[in-house]
Amino acid sequence: MRVTEALRRKGGSVVTISRDRSVRDLLALLARHRIGAVVVSDDGVGVDGIVSERDVVRRLHSDGEGVLDGPVDAIMTAAVHTCGPDATLDELMPVMTEHRVRHVPVVVDARLTGIVSIGDVVKHRIAEIQAERDQLTEYIAGGS
Numbered sequence: 001m002r003v004t005e006a007l008r009r010k011g012g013s014v015v016t017i018s019r020d021r022s023v024r025d026l027l028a029l030l031a032r033h034r035i036g037a038v039v040v041s042d043d044g045v046g047v048d049g050i051v052s053e054r055d056v057v058r059r060l061h062s063d064g065e066g067v068l069d070g071p072v073d074a075i076m077t078a079a080v081h082t083c084g085p086d087a088t089l090d091e092l093m094p095v096m097t098e099h100r101v102r103h104v105p106v107v108v109d110a111r112l113t114g115i116v117s118i119g120d121v122v123k124h125r126i127a128e129i130q131a132e133r134d135q136l137t138e139y140i141a142g143g144s
Contacts, residue, residue: 001124003092003106003116004085012114014105016041019048019073023059026051026072037103039112040076047105047112049076082107083116089124092116 016039017026029038030053040049051072059067059075067075081095082105092104096118106114 001089002085003083003087003089003114006089006116006120006124007085007106007114010120012106014039014112014115016044016112017051017072018042019076020071022069023056023072023075024068027056027068036117037115039080039105039115040072041112045111047080047082047107049073049078050080050103050105051076052103080105084108085113089116089121093121093125096121 015029015033015035017029019040019042026038030036037050037052039047040051042048049072055075055077056067081099081101083092083095085106085108096102096104102118104116105112106116
């Protein structure tokens with residue numbers, strides 16, 4: 001399955017936050033939208049970074065609660081792994097595993113068009129396995 005199809009099924013909306021907003025504001029966005037990461041974008045179009053729940057937790061642990069009133073860019077990851085809409089979910093699996101990322105923004109001509117999460121990839125893989133199981137079951141039942 002291509003990223004384009006996954007985005008068509010789940011929708012292409014992406015929650016963004018500007019780098020100068022506070023980590024506290026970021027947490028409110030994560031909670032309100034029930035998501036695990038937010039793309040950092042000063043203009044709402046490009047990808048300037050990404051910040052996840054994990055980033056917040058790690059910085060809280062190392063720097064204390066003062067980090068909550070600091071800017072998002074203090075904890076964001078600036079080197080973001082992105083993909084294009086023609087990438088396949090199977091191609092994203094090793095990228096996500098190797099780089100230990102759970103969210104990959106989808107970019108076309110330097111414009112943010114969606115985001116693929118590890119949940120999207122797992123959902124696709126489960127559907128593939130279920131289809132294979134159904135085909136094998138049908139084959140076995142038909143062969144009796």
